[in-house]
Amino acid sequence: MGRISYQDVPSAMFEKLRDLETFIAQSSLSEQLLELMRLRVSQLNLCAYCVDMHHKELKHLGESDLRLSMLCVWRETSLFSEKEQVVLTFAEALSKGTRKNLPDAVYDPLTSFFSKEEICYLTLAVAQINTWNKLMKTFQFESGKYQVEGAV
Numbered sequence: 001m002g003r004i005s006y007q008d009v010p011s012a013m014f015e016k017l018r019d020l021e022t023f024i025a026q027s028s029l030s031e032q033l034l035e036l037m038r039l040r041v042s043q044l045n046l047c048a049y050c051v052d053m054h055h056k057e058l059k060h061l062g063e064s065d066l067r068l069s070m071l072c073v074w075r076e077t078s079l080f081s082e083k084e085q086v087v088l089t090f091a092e093a094l095s096k097g098t099r100k101n102l103p104d105a106v107y108d109p110l111t112s113f114f115s116k117e118e119i120c121y122l123t124l125a126v127a128q129i130n131t132w133n134k135l136m137k138t139f140q141f142e143s144g145k146y147q148v149e150g151a152v
Contacts, residue, residue, distance in 0.1 A: 002140035009139070020128055027121035029114075032061050036071070036084060037091045037122075038129045043072050044095050047133040048143035060148040083113045087122065094126045 024034070035058045042050035055068060070077045074088055086109040093106045110119050 002142060004139040006141070017128070017131070020124070024121055024125045024128065027118065029118060029121055029125070032058070032063070033084065033087060034125055035061060036063075037087050037125065039068075040071055040074070040088050041091050041095045041126065041129045042133055044092060045130065045133040045137070047136050049136040049141045049146070050129070050133050052143045053146040056146055056148050056151075060151050086110055086113060090122070091126045094123070095130055 025031070035054055039051065039054035039058060042054055058068060067079050070079050074080050074085070080088065090102075090106055090110055093102060107119075110122070114122060
């Protein structure tokens, strides 16, 4: 059992965060790409609950075991497309937290694959998973029990 149970969290808090998830989901960004980014950021942040969740979501979307197992070392493989690599680089740079502005070398490659609007959505999605990671690490929700909605 965690420090703070799901029932202890103010209901409006998760409702507002879910509203942002819905907003992001309505963008033109692919669910698979967003989930890949969410899993990688959760790995970086060492959030067991979110790693479990996004691993299961990706499996449900048809992601391969090989790519899932290699995501933590994605720079060392050829399993990820250039677009995915650009997103993972961007997400990692934003998630590592620095006092400096995001370098052009990280931002500029995004423009080859995404519109400015999509980059806005992607930025929000990265910020959002970092928020979820921090909440789950603080509340200590139990990992391993997440079930994908609609999965059998």
